Each structure stands twice: as structure tokens, then as C-alpha cells.
Amino acid sequence: MIEYRVRTVPDFTALGQLRTAAWNGPDDGQSWPAVLARSLTWVTAHEGERLVGFVNVAWDGGAHAFLLDTTVHPDVRRRGVGLRLVRAAAGSARQGGAYWLHVDFEPHLRDFYVACGFRSTDAGLLRLA
Template sequence: MINLPIEPHEVPLLRELVGWDGRYSDYPALFERCNFWAGLRDDKNELIAFGYVAGMGLQHGYMEDIIVHPDHQRKGIGQALVKKLLQESDQVGLEIVTLTFDIKHQTFYTGCGFVPCSGGLWRKKV
């Protein structure tokens, strides 16, 4: 569901379940700054999938944080989430959506329609 109502603590908890840093300070500000997000809940109303697209909302958007709860992975939920975000991107007029991913996920993202390309990453030294 696009722009599913999500409590600020839910995405950080989901991030931690997949082994990522929770980034609790990013929420709820992220919901105010991204173009749109998508999420899915299970029959117990637990958030089991999340992802978003950010950018200026003009021609280009950036997809990030495609997360599926470990108990629900490999069931097609991630692919459905990405496809829903791409459909929404198309509906709002984005012509280009980029993302970065670990090489081990290349087959997943090419299966969703992404074409691998070169790029770069800058990260602040901690």
C-alpha cells in the first residue's frame, strides 16, 4: 500500500530484524521528506515490508530501504513492493529511478526491471 500509515518506531524495528542499524532518529522525518513509501502488514497488523522513493519529485527518484521481515522473505513480497514503488514512480511522472544494492541482490533487482550500471558512493568518515 502506498503511504501506508506507519508509526515512527515500526521501520527502525524492521530494519533491525534484517540486521541493519535502526536509525530511530530518521523517523518520522523520513515520511515528511520522501516522495512516497510503500508498506505491507500481516494479519496481526505487524509491518512486514517497507521501502520508499525520495528525490526532488521531478524527473529522477532514488529508491531505498527495501526491507522484508525475515519470516516473510522469498515469498515475492519484496518484488511486489519494488514493483508497486515503480508503478507509483511512473504515475507521479518520474522517468528515472536509481538505487544502490549489494551485488548479492543483483538478480533480485534485475528481476524487478533495474539495469546494473556503474556509479559511486561517498560516505562520511566516522
């Protein structure tokens, strides 16, 4: 059974390990305390004590929130974990005062985010580095 926790501070080493497993890139977890200190909310998913999912919601301090870092461990994908993470994050952002929830995604994730309730809009992107 998967348990979802809203705004419960995760073990940052475990979060780094989750991100490393899911994204195939190194993450030692050390940057997460500063990230979450500036976040509106976040949601973690746990199978027993094992961290298997995470999503973060950054915000502008007002009406706009931004869904970031949706992560599900490869061992538990295709079981609805990502969908439930995003829905819990959206509900928590709404309770936190956000009016809009934005997300950027790569084309292969379009169906997932549409299933989460997002719709496509025109947007702009400026690369800064």
C-alpha cells in the same frame, strides 16, 4: 495474506522494529517522520496488522527518484514481498512524475534487483564521511 499500502504513514515504532529485525542494527523509528516528509512515495507490506515490509523512494523533485531501504522481515522472505514492494514503489513513483528510478545495491542483491526490472549502469560514488 500480505497487503501493500502506498503512502500510508506507518507506525514509526513498528518500522524501527522491522528495520532492527531485518538489518540487525538498532532503529527506534524516530528518524522516519522526517525522512518520509521528504520522500516522493513509500510502500509498506502488512501481514494482518503486523508490518513486514517497507521501501522508500526519495527524489530530486524532478525526473529522478531513488529506491532506498528495501526491507522485508526475515519471517516472510522468499515469498515475493520484496519484489511486490519494489514494483508498487516504481508504479507510485511513475505516477508521482518520476522518469528514472535509481537503486544502489550490494553484489549479493544483484539478482533480486534484476528480477525487479533494474539494469546495470555505470555510476559514480563519492564517500563524504
